[in-house]
Amino acid sequence: MKQTPALLALALAMALAPQAQAQFLPSAGAGQSSQMNDPNRPLDKIVAVVEEDVILQSELDAAVRSVQQQYASNPQQLPPENVLRRQVLERLVLTRLQVQRAQDQGIKVADSDIDQAINNVAQQNKMTVDQLRAAVAQDGFSYAGFRQQISEQITAQRLHESVVRDSVNVTDSEVNNLLASPTYKxxxxxxxxxxxxxxxxxxxxxxxxxxxxxxxxxxxxxxxxxxxxxxxxxxxxxxxxxxxxxxxxxxxxxxxxxxxxxxxxxxxxxxxxxxxxxxxxxxxxxxxxxxxKQMVTEYHARQILIKPSEIVTMAQAEAKADAIYQRLTAKKEDFAAVAKTDSKDETTANNGGDMGWFAQQAWGQAIATQITTLKDNEISKPFQTDAGWIVLQRMGSRDADRTDQxxxxxxxxxxxxxxxxxxxxxxxxxxxxxxxxxxxxxxxxxxxxxxxxxxxxxxxxx
CATH class of the missing domain: 3.10.50.40 (Chitinase A; domain 3)
Incomplete structure (x- = not known):
């Protein structure tokens, strides 16, 4: 069951967003669990100062050891140790700077976010969280340091999102130019x-x-x-x-x-x-x-949305949606007419609830789940979404060539x-x-x- 840091690192990278730049390297305390009580362990020292923070010898040693374990089967691929140590130190410096800048911008990571990422790592390694904790300890790293590294990964990811959010814009002209370019492949x-x-x-x-x-x-x-x-x-x-x-x-x-x-x-x-x-x-x-070729299944449907409000509770919205469902199925009232008078969805109500043709996930997970359980012309029982309670009617389905789109x-x-x-x-x-x-x-x-x-x-x- 023993998992190497390399495998855990790979899972961690999958658990977090691909844009995060920080990589898996043990952080402060990550390699200290097996050395804290060692009377022969040399005194720790500062190897680098990063703004108002420092990187300790123990941090660098643990990070280097992690990389060496990752390449234990192919050690010849690693550069001379002093080169490796300088590379690893530079990565630690850059990670520390990203964390500092994120903190300056008020970016915070909750314990629940770290717990969720750890659960993802454990699942991707087909382990329980307790087994993951044991694997980290078996490789000589502290679990607290492992959690700290995940926190830094998430922090760097959120900094990345913050930096690029307002600085990246793509126009239709740029898309057209790329597709029309003779160099486009x-x-x-x-x-x-x-x-x-x-x-x-x-x-x-x-x-x-x-x-x-x-x-x-x-x-x-x-x-x-x-x-x-x-x-x-x-x-x-x-x-x-x-x-x-x-x-x-x-x-x-x-x-x-x-x-x-x-x-x-x-x-x-x-x-x-x-x-x-x-x-x-x-x-x-x-x-x-x-x-x-990209072929997808598209669906045609219409909806009636009942929203809760300051004067309509969620329970009352559900009751109204149930009543509408009975009007449509038992009394055979016209769906489009009911949608125009009762639906609170601003984009579809005036069109009789018509949502047009759409890919399965286009209207969110709740509708995506319901649409595949319905037959053509069948009306769903009311179901809850983030927006409120929805009654959905599937009008049809088709296989569409969406290669160009x-x-x-x-x-x-x-x-x-x-x-x-x-x-x-x-x-x-x-x-x-x-x-x-x-x-x-x-x-x-x-x-x-x-x-x-x-x-x-x-x-x-x-």
């Missing part, structure tokens, strides 16, 4: 990448250093290094310690410059280093899938995701470059992918 691609970033506001020396590192990564791959291992060693993206795996993405979600680069690649091919607005990128095309929906989503990714990446780069971060431990100062110290030229104020 349907289907999906599974990509991995190596990202060598240039610091926000970096100058010529920063660009040259990033290019040198990108060329070294490119040479290592050509020399036979596994791409995932190269990503772990050279990439400074948030997913570096996962081998740079981006998973499957629709072609319309891939930035145009990258789409052009992979247009003539075959699965297994690796691109040369590509210059982008934030640095250099190396792409690997892992797999690709052709687009498929789904293409538009996917194009809109892809443009939105692309803008959101770029907006949050810019936000994180700005956050990192403008925050006070001091690396205390000299061994964790900037180093290259081979573990050699990097002496950066002094920055001057412009």
């Amino acid at each position: 349907a289907g999906e691609v599974h990509l991995a990448h190596i990202q060598i970033s240039v610091p926000s506001g970096g100058g010529a020396s920063d660009i040259a250093a990033a290019q040198t590192k990108a060329e070294a990564a490119e040479a290592a791959i050509k020399g036979g290094m596994d791409f995932n291992a190269a990503a772990i060693r050279y990439s400074d993206a948030q997913d570096a310690l996962e081998g740079g795996d981006l998973g499957f993405r629709r072609m319309d979600e891939v930035p145009p410059a990258f789409a052009d680069a992979i247009a003539n690649m075959k699965p297994g091919d690796v691109s040369p280093a590509l210059r982008g607005p934030t640095g250099f990128h190396i792409l690997k095309l892992v797999e690709q899938r052709a687009p498929q 789904m293409a538009r929906d996917q194009a809109r989503q892809a443009i939105g995701n692309r803008k959101a990714d770029q907006a949050y990446d810019d936000y994180l780069r700005e956050l990192r470059s403008t925050s006070y971060v001091e690396i205390i431990d000299p061994a964790l100062k900037d180093i290259d992918a081979n573990g050699n110290a990097v002496v950066a030229p002094p920055k001057t104020n412009s």
